Amino acid sequence: MYAQPTRYPSIALSPQSSETVCKQAPTDPNGRPEGEQ
Known part of the structure; x- marks a missing residue:
């Protein structure tokens, strides 16, 4: 359920975030809409 590091570099550093x-x-x-995945 975690965002992919390629699309979310800032979040990739913090899976909990x-x-x-x-x-x-x-x-x-x-600024990308969630739920696209």
Whole structure:
């Protein structure tokens, strides 16, 4: 369920943050809409 490092380099460093971002915001730090995967 973790974001891929290639698409989410900032989140890739912190897998735990990945879950938090997905639950808190519909978009990731790069501005790409979650759920595309």
